[in-house]
Structures are given as C-alpha cells and as structure tokens.
Amino acid sequence: MEALREALRNPERVHAICEEYRAAAGVDRQHDMRDQIFGHRISCPLMALWSGTGAVATWYAEEGGPLVLWRQLADKLVGHAMPGGHLSPEENPTETAEELAEFFSDAASHSG
Structure with missing residues (x-):
C-alpha cells in the first residue's frame, strides 16, 4: 500500500489514472460496441x-x-x-x- 501511496504523490501518475478512467467511460466503450457489432x-x-x-x-x-x-x-x-x-x-x-x-x-x- 505504501508503494501505491507513493505513486499517487506524482501528479503525472494521477493524471494518467484519470485518463484511463475517462477512456473506460468513453472511447473504450465505443471500441467495445464496434467489436460486438463485427462479432470480434x-x-x-x-x-x-x-x-x-x-x-x-x-x-x-x-x-x-x-x-x-x-x-x-x-x-x-x-x-x-x-x-x-x-x-x-x-x-x-x-x-x-x-x-x-x-x-x-x-x-x-x-x-x-
């Protein structure tokens, strides 16, 4: 847990985590829908x-x-x-x- 806390002290890492969550709610869902449409x-x-x-x-x-x-x-x-x-x-x-x-x-x- 200390390693996690240390990582979260870095603003660039926090930004990257936020971008990951943002993609999961947006572009990732679009990609998933496209894959389902094409039967991937x-x-x-x-x-x-x-x-x-x-x-x-x-x-x-x-x-x-x-x-x-x-x-x-x-x-x-x-x-x-x-x-x-x-x-x-x-x-x-x-x-x-x-x-x-x-x-x-x-x-x-x-x-x-």
Missing part, C-alpha cells in the same frame, strides 16, 4: 478477478455476475471474486500472485 471476440485465455466486497460484486448481480458479461466477449474465460475491497490485489498480494501464476501456467500449457 477475445480468443486468448482471459481471467477476470474482482473484489468480493466491492461494487463489481453487486453492480452486475441482475445480469448474473461479471463472468456472465465477460462470456459474451471471451471464449476461454475463468475468474471469480477475490477477498478484499476496491484494492484487493494490494490487500491480498499473495493470493493474487498465486491466482496469476496458476492462470499463466495453465494458459502456457494449453497454447500451441
């Missing part, structure tokens, strides 16, 4: 992890959860809620690293 799908293995106690855990409940939405876009999807809040990777770095290591190991063994 994510064909590589994809893992979605989200906070089990954060907003994502409840925002998409009516649709069946985040994985239901991602399955509309991706062919090889795995994922689940993780312990922690909005910063769950920082709150649970060991569990996050283990999830990533297993995912990339499985993805590598199924490629080619």
Whole structure:
C-alpha cells in the first residue's frame, strides 16, 4: 500500500489514472460496441478477478455476475471474486500472485 501511496504523490501518475478512467467511460466503450457489432471476440485465455466486497460484486448481480458479461466477449474465460475491497490485489498480494501464476501456467500449457 505504501508503494501505491507513493505513486499517487506524482501528479503525472494521477493524471494518467484519470485518463484511463475517462477512456473506460468513453472511447473504450465505443471500441467495445464496434467489436460486438463485427462479432470480434477475445480468443486468448482471459481471467477476470474482482473484489468480493466491492461494487463489481453487486453492480452486475441482475445480469448474473461479471463472468456472465465477460462470456459474451471471451471464449476461454475463468475468474471469480477475490477477498478484499476496491484494492484487493494490494490487500491480498499473495493470493493474487498465486491466482496469476496458476492462470499463466495453465494458459502456457494449453497454447500451441
């Protein structure tokens, strides 16, 4: 968490984070819609992890959860809620690293 706090002391980094959020609400959505119109799908293995106690855990409940939405876009999807809040990777770095290591190991063994 201290590394995160230190990074956020840099105004250029804060600006970059804001630009990322701005793109997610704008141009990224336009690109996603275009991909859906043309039937483009994510064909590589994809893992979605989200906070089990954060907003994502409840925002998409009516649709069946985040994985239901991602399955509309991706062919090889795995994922689940993780312990922690909005910063769950920082709150649970060991569990996050283990999830990533297993995912990339499985993805590598199924490629080619």
